[in-house]
Amino acid sequence: MPDEEPSVLRQLARLSTIGVSLVAATAIGWAIGYGLDRWLGTGPWLMLVFTLFGIAAGFLNLFRDVGMMGRGGPPGSKSKEK
Amino acid sequence: MATETADKRSGGTGFWIILGALVVVNIVIALKFGSRDIALRHAPIVQLPNFLHFLGVPGAWMPAHVTFTWLIMAFLVLVAVLGTRALRPVPGPLQNLVEVAIEAFYGLLDQMIGKQGRQFLPLIGTAGLFILTSNLLGNIPGFQPPTANWNTTVALAVTVFLSYNYFGIRKHGLLNYLKHFCGPIRLLAPIMFIIEFIGHLARPVSLSIRLFGNIFGEESVIVILLSLAWLVMPYLIWLGIMLPLSLFTAIVQTFVFIMLSMVYIAGAVEEGHGEEHRH
Numbered sequence: 107m108p109d110e111e112p113s114v115l116r117q118l119a120r121l122s123t124i125g126v127s128l129v130a131a132t133a134i135g136w137a138i139g140y141g142l143d144r145w146l147g148t149g150p151w152l153m154l155v156f157t158l159f160g161i162a163a164g165f166l167n168l169f170r171d172v173g174m175m176g177r178g179g180p181p182g183s184k185s186k187e188k
Numbered sequence: 189m190a191t192e193t194a195d196k197r198s199g200g201t202g203f204w205i206i207l208g209a210l211v212v213v214n215i216v217i218a219l220k221f222g223s224r225d226i227a228l229r230h231a232p233i234v235q236l237p238n239f240l241h242f243l244g245v246p247g248a249w250m251p252a253h254v255t256f257t258w259l260i261m262a263f264l265v266l267v268a269v270l271g272t273r274a275l276r277p278v279p280g281p282l283q284n285l286v287e288v289a290i291e292a293f294y295g296l297l298d299q300m301i302g303k304q305g306r307q308f309l310p311l312i313g314t315a316g317l318f319i320l321t322s323n324l325l326g327n328i329p330g331f332q333p334p335t336a337n338w339n340t341t342v343a344l345a346v347t348v349f350l351s352y353n354y355f356g357i358r359k360h361g362l363l364n365y366l367k368h369f370c371g372p373i374r375l376l377a378p379i380m381f382i383i384e385f386i387g388h389l390a391r392p393v394s395l396s397i398r399l400f401g402n403i404f405g406e407e408s409v410i411v412i413l414l415s416l417a418w419l420v421m422p423y424l425i426w427l428g429i430m431l432p433l434s435l436f437t438a439i440v441q442t443f444v445f446i447m448l449s450m451v452y453i454a455g456a457v458e459e460g461h462g463e464e465h466r467h
Contacts, residue, residue: 123444126398131390138386156386159379163387 124171128164135160202358206350253337260321260334289317300450301457308453311351315344316446319399323438326407327431329414336403338396345396348449349388356456365456395448402441406434 139156143149271286279287293313297305319335326333334340356365369388371380410430416422 118440120444120447122440123394123398123448126401127390127394130394130397131387134390134393135386138389156382159382160386160390163383163390166383167387167390 120171124168127167127171131164131167132157132160135163202354203351206354207347210347210350251337251339252332253334253340256322256325256332257334257340260318260325264317264321289313296446297450300447301454304457305450305454308355308450311348312446312449312453315348315449316442319344319445320438320442323403323442324435326403326410326438327434329410333403333407335399336407338400338404341396341400342392344399344445345392348395348452349392352449352452352456353388355453359457391448391452395445399441399445402437406430406437410434 136153136157138160139153142152142156146152267282268286271282275283290309290313293309293316294306297308297312301308322333322335322340325331326336335344353365356368359365360368369381369384370377371384373380410426413422413426413430
């Protein structure tokens with residue numbers, strides 16, 4: 107496949123991934139905190155902290171995806187080509 | 189096909205050990221919780237009765253999506269065996285088809301992962317062909333695509349998740365791979381580790397939910413439209429709008445799944461882990 111501008115299909119595919127991964131990271135963080143709270147019995151605190159971590163992780167993924175999109179490839183693929 | 193990369197497949201014994209462990213864990217969970225009615229089936233309101241259900245082939249003890257998984261597996265294995273049974277320099281039609289598929293996957297792998305990408309063809313190719321066949325099957329009324337059930341997509345996504353972590357550990361060693369999670373700044377390392385850990389755990393969740401949600405929603409709309417087919421108009425809507433749209437969704441979702449898998453693998457096996465100081 108020749109190295110060219112990322113196709114519309116590829117852009118669309120990548121764009122459609124953003125929303126779900128943002129929510130999923132938050133949900134995972136909440137679930138970890140909730141589980142730890144139930145296990146350790148430490149009030150709502152771990153849940154809050156891990157939800158914040160989850161939101162941070164979601165935004166980290168978001169920024170990575172968007173940063174990737176401008177170059178149209180995964181990190182490292184451009185520098186390694188030829 | 190596969191001349192220089194034939195010696196290094198994405199397998200290795202560790203990969204098969206992981207897969208075997210997955211199967212064992214699955215069986216244990218099924219035996220332990222199966223009697224307590226773990227929800228293997230979705231709410232049946234929006235599923236068309238599939239034709240195997242009418243024939244009564246698997247019986248009630250086996251959920252329909254597993255049966256259709258077997259059907260698709262049989263179909264793919266049959267095509268692969270027939271296509272590669274007698275390899276000729278001038279390929280026949282079936283061998284031509286198989287070669288075009290393999291070449292397409294090779295092109296994607298080269299583009300997304302780079303020159304070490306071709307060793308991951310067995311994983312990516314299998315997942316891609318299975319998901320594509322399954323999604324396209326959903327457009328035929330009477331067939332129920334296995335990917336419209338969350339259990340199937342979770343199995344696929346967990347396999348991808350364990351695989352790319354295994355590839356990363358095999359490439360860099362456990363400590364180096366974990367060091368990659370900690371980010372460049374030493375002071376922030378514990379926080380970064382937790383955040384990266386959650387981010388990585390979110391990957392199989394979002395992979396599986398995306399695929400399942402798209403196909404299940406599409407199936408539901410088709411079923412509702414077809415159940416109103418006697419009004420004529422919904423039938424026309426199905427033919428004119430939903431059928432092209434769901435064909436498009438099927439291809440795009442397959443593409444998204446394998447593309448994200450390749451991005452994850454590329455991030456895991458990448459040389460020098462240059463990801464963090466690029467941002």
